[in-house]
Amino acid sequence: MPLRTLETWPHGAIMLDAQHTRFALWAPDAFYVSVELQDGRSVAMLPQANGWFETEIKCPAGTRYRYNIDGEMDVPDPASRAQASDVHGWSLVVDPLAYEWRHHPWQGRPWHEAVIYELHVGALGGFAAVEQHLPRLAELGVTAIELMPLAQFPGERNWGYDGVLPYAPHAAYGSPEQLKHLIDSAHEHGLAVLLDVVYNHFGPDGNYLGQYAKDFFQQDVHTPWGAGIDFARREVRDFFLDNALMWLLDYRFDGLRLDAVHAIDNPGFLRELAHRVRQQVDIGRHVWLVLENELNQASLLKHDFDAQWNDDFHNVLHVLLTGETDAYYSDFAQAPTAKLARCLSDGFVYQGHTTRHGHARGEPSSGLPPTAFVAFLQNHDQIGNRALGERLHQLCSPQALKAATTLLLMSPMIPLLFMGDEVNASEPFLFFTDHHGELAEAVREGRRNEFADFAAFHDPERRERIPDPNALPTFEQSAPSFAANEHTEFYRHLLRLRHQHIVPHLPGSVALGAQVLADRAVSARWRLGNGSLLQIDLNLSATALAHPAAQHVLFQTPAHDHAHLAPFSARVTLSPVGEHP
Numbered sequence: 215m216p217l218r219t220l221e222t223w224p225h226g227a228i229m230l231d232a233q234h235t236r237f238a239l240w241a242p243d244a245f246y247v248s249v250e251l252q253d254g255r256s257v258a259m260l261p262q263a264n265g266w267f268e269t270e271i272k273c274p275a276g277t278r279y280r281y282n283i284d285g286e287m288d289v290p291d292p293a294s295r296a297q298a299s300d301v302h303g304w305s306l307v308v309d310p311l312a313y314e315w316r317h318h319p320w321q322g323r324p325w326h327e328a329v330i331y332e333l334h335v336g337a338l339g340g341f342a343a344v345e346q347h348l349p350r351l352a353e354l355g356v357t358a359i360e361l362m363p364l365a366q367f368p369g370e371r372n373w374g375y376d377g378v379l380p381y382a383p384h385a386a387y388g389s390p391e392q393l394k395h396l397i398d399s400a401h402e403h404g405l406a407v408l409l410d411v412v413y414n415h416f417g418p419d420g421n422y423l424g425q426y427a428k429d430f431f432q433q434d435v436h437t438p439w440g441a442g443i444d445f446a447r448r449e450v451r452d453f454f455l456d457n458a459l460m461w462l463l464d465y466r467f468d469g470l471r472l473d474a475v476h477a478i479d480n481p482g483f484l485r486e487l488a489h490r491v492r493q494q495v496d497i498g499r500h501v502w503l504v505l506e507n508e509l510n511q512a513s514l515l516k517h518d519f520d521a522q523w524n525d526d527f528h529n530v531l532h533v534l535l536t537g538e539t540d541a542y543y544s545d546f547a548q549a550p551t552a553k554l555a556r557c558l559s560d561g562f563v564y565q566g567h568t569t570r571h572g573h574a575r576g577e578p579s580s581g582l583p584p585t586a587f588v589a590f591l592q593n594h595d596q597i598g599n600r601a602l603g604e605r606l607h608q609l610c611s612p613q614a615l616k617a618a619t620t621l622l623l624m625s626p627m628i629p630l631l632f633m634g635d636e637v638n639a640s641e642p643f644l645f646f647t648d649h650h651g652e653l654a655e656a657v658r659e660g661r662r663n664e665f666a667d668f669a670a671f672h673d674p675e676r677r678e679r680i681p682d683p684n685a686l687p688t689f690e691q692s693a694p695s696f697a698a699n700e701h702t703e704f705y706r707h708l709l710r711l712r713h714q715h716i717v718p719h720l721p722g723s724v725a726l727g728a729q730v731l732a733d734r735a736v737s738a739r740w741r742l743g744n745g746s747l748l749q750i751d752l753n754l755s756a757t758a759l760a761h762p763a764a765q766h767v768l769f770q771t772p773a774h775d776h777a778h779l780a781p782f783s784a785r786v787t788l789s790p791v792g793e794h795p
Contacts, residue, residue, distance in 0.1 A: 223266050225453050226293030226381060227307050229275065235307050237279070238268045239291070240449045241426040244283050252278035252304055264449070265427070275309035289422040293453065294366070294382045295460075296390055301368050301378050301420030310464040313394040320401040322468045322500030323357055325520045325628070326585050326720035329709060330408065331356040332593055333633040335364065336371055337643075337693045341388035341396045348403045350696070354636060355709025358406035358502075360471060362594055364393070365412065368419040369648025371689045373594065374410070375473065376417030376647065380457050390465075397466055406468035408502060409461050413454045414477035415439035419653055437477050445480035454483075455490050462491060462501055469502030471523070476508040488518035504588060510562045510576030515586045521628055524587040526563035528596055530554045531618055534734055534754050535610040540668040545570050551736060555728040558625070558738035558750075561587045584626035584723055584740060591615075591622055592632045594643065601665045601680045603642030603692065605634065607701075613782040614754055616704065616771045620784035621752050623708040624716065624769065626723045626740050631705075634694035638701045644681050646689040654684045711769055715788055719744040732759055735779065745791040753779040763787055 223238035230236055237249050242265025249257045249269060259267035259281075273279075278298055280288050290297065294305035331351055338344050344359075351359065365377030370386045377384075383393045400407045415437055416423070423430045424441075430450055435442030444450050461467045470491075475484060488503055495501045505514060505522040515522055530546045530553045533539060539547035546553055546563070553563045561579035569575050579586075590596075592606050607615050622629050634641065649657050662680045665671040671680070681688045722743030729737050734755035740748045753759055763776035768788045774780040 223262070223268055224456060226291050226295065227279065227305070229307065229309050230270065232309075233272055233274055234270060235273050235277070236268065236270045237281075237291075238266060239281055240264075240266055240430075240453075241281075241283065243428055244426045246284050247426075248282045250280050250282050250288060256282070265429075266449075273307060275307050275312060277307040278304035279307065280304055283426045287422075287425065289426070290379065290420075292379065292421075292423055293457075294379050296382050297366050297379065297385050299385060301366050305382075308390055310460075313391050313398075315394070315466070316398050317401045320466075321496075321498055322502075323404075323406050324500055324721075325502055327357050327713075327717055328406070328502070328628045329355055329357045329623075329712070330360050330588065330628065330630040331358070331633065332360045332362065332410075332630060334362045334373070334594065334643075334692075335387050336384075337689070338633070339693075340386070341383075341392040345396050345399050347696070348400055348405060352403040352405055354702070354706055355713060356405065356631070358408055358468065359400060360408040360410060360630070363410045363412050363473070366420075367417055369650075371646055371648045371686075373598065373645065373647075375412055376419070377412055378417045378420040380411070380413075380454070381460060394465055401466075406500075406502070408469045408471055408504070409465075409467045410471045410473055411458065411461070412473045413443075413457075414474050415443070419649060432479075435479060439477075442477070442479055445478065445483040451483055451486065455487055458487055458491060459494055462495060468500065469504065469520075471504045471506065473506050474508070475505050481511075481514070484514060485518050508575070510564055510579065512562065512565070512577040512579040512582055515579075515582055521586050521588050523593075523630075524557070524561065524589050524627065526553075526557050527587065527589040527627070528591060528593070530557055530563055531591060531621075532596070532606075535606065535614055535618055538609075540670075542570075551730050551732075551734055554752075555730050555736045555738070558728040558736065559725050561725075580725075584725055585628055585720055587627045588630050589622055589625065589627040590630040590632070591618055592635055593630060594632060597632060597643040598645050598692075601668070601671055601677075603644040603681075605639060605642065607638045608640075611782060613772060617752060617754060617782050617784040619704070620708060620769065620771055620786065621750055623705070623712055624748075624750060624786045625738070626716065626720055626725075626742070626748065629712075634696070636702050636705045637694070637696055637699055639694035639696075641691060641694045643692050643694075644688050645683050646692060647683045648689075649684055658682050658684060708769065711786075715768060716742070716748065719746060723748075731761060731779070732757070735759055735761075737761070747787075747789040749787045749789075751779055751785045751787075753781065753783050756781045764789055766790065 247259045247267040259269040291305040295308035296306040298304040363374030364383045366379035366382040367376045431441040432444045503519045533546045533550045557563045564576035662677040719742035726739040735753040737751045759779040761779045764787045769786040
């Protein structure tokens with residue numbers, strides 16, 4: 215990382231020693247800036263080149279402060295490392311070295327070992343409460359937990375994608391030290407920890423940057439959340455690059471999942487982020503970088519990023535399992551079996567193919583390893599973006615779900631589970647926020663209008679029944695219970711097989727293609743790194759198929775003769791080296 219100069223100050227409050235802190239704010243539209251301390255002191259910040267203001271003050275960790283702009287407006291630090299309460303209140307000086315780590319030897323886990331469990335910290339009760347789940351998840355066969363966004367957002371409850379202070383863990387979840395304790399405890403259980411970060415927009419409440427740093431945004435570039443962020447500016451790029459490094463270095467997260475990078479109109483920023491991370495982490499340490507990207511840019515996965523969430527995998531299986539073809543599922547309604555075969559063979563379904571909107575989407579992905587794709591049957595979006603938050607087991611037959619789960623957990627793609635999947639949780643996961651006044655009304659109505667294109671909600675009266683995101687019960691209903699059951703043992707058994715027979719040989723694995731056996735039935739093959747042949751046969755139809763198994767059946771659901779694929783079944787075979795064509 216290049217040395218900072220007077221023109222490139224680190225954003226925010228940086229402790230110089232136990233009693234002194236340097237404050238730096240990029241405010242190119244301000245004439246005068248001061249640091250206001252809760253003890254009554256007001257210290258003018260010195261103007262520097264390129265719109266920076268900077269000062270050093272004698273104050274320890276825990277000091278409450280905010281900035282005053284032109285004597286007219288008090289604002290929190292946009293790079294606040296913690297907030298005393300909400301997004302509009304006092305920021306806190308934080309000592310990043312205060313926490314005493316217990317597991318210094320931890321170097322992470324190789325990417326091919328990843329079995330990811332996505333969870334919402336607030337729904338589980340905060341950082342300390344999440345710790346209580348770690349032994350259970352490690353025993354299940356999970357190797358990494360992924361936390362939905364933590365950046366301070368308005369109110370007490372939110373999915374996290376309305377964050378406005380990206381450096382501050384949300385105060386209602388716990389302190390920075392409690393977050394570090396959670397990560398430390400996860401490492402103790404052999405679990406890596408990923409963080410979902412949002413660098414494509416700020417939330418609608420509590421973002422003051424536009425009032426003193428208009429150049430942070432591109433007013434002529436519009437996103438679903440407002441003006442686009444101007445990543446061409448060095449100060450803006452550093453704001454997010456330093457944020458990524460803070461999570462990875464100060465908090466020891468094992469990786470980042472970058473939300474909706476298709477809304478970042480600057481591929482150079484993404485590559486710079488990847489390069490800076492690789493440069494800064496210790497040699498030998500495993501750090502994962504994962505994208506969410508509707509553009510299916512396979513080129514970003516060749517050198518810079520480890521993998522991408524594969525929405526195509528989910529979408530085509532959802533159509534086959536449920537028959538739903540509303541809205542974006544309509545892109546997978548035609549020839550879904552062939553699309554699933556393409557996904558298992560090449561990674562992405564859309565690799566330059568035309569969508570329902572008439573636009574080409576995606577880049578060729580057949581040259582990428584299977585581990586470049588994160589596969590899932592459910593995640594926060596795919597449950598929570600349903601009007602009523604239903605889970606998949608409430609939408610399809612149990613046996614079909616078992617077959618699809620077998621494909622998920624035994625394919626060479628990296629599997630991701632959403633909290634509650636392993637117990638077939640009956641609770642929904644609903645969209646929830648904690649906005650007030652006009653914004654609350656706008657979010658409530660906007661949420662309901664989103665479903666006008668869905669057949670079940672064409673009727674405005676039916677849309678009125680969609681839960682109010684701002685109502686407390688909407689949040690409370692979204693906390694899953696975790697009573698172990700037969701489904702849990704199914705997950706545990708498959709993950710045991712995965713770790714024993716597949717994971718050790720994933721490096722160097724390649725897809726050998728997939729074929730359509732019949733409507734709603736496919737057979738896919740991969741050569742693993744040790745030369746063995748993995749084959750998964752999937753039948754999501756109600757008709758049995760004559761399809762003899764190769765030798766060495768590793769798993770089959772339901773148990774059936776090896777000459778046929780039963781209705782709603784999956785079969786996994788693993789042929790040793792030298793015992794396949």
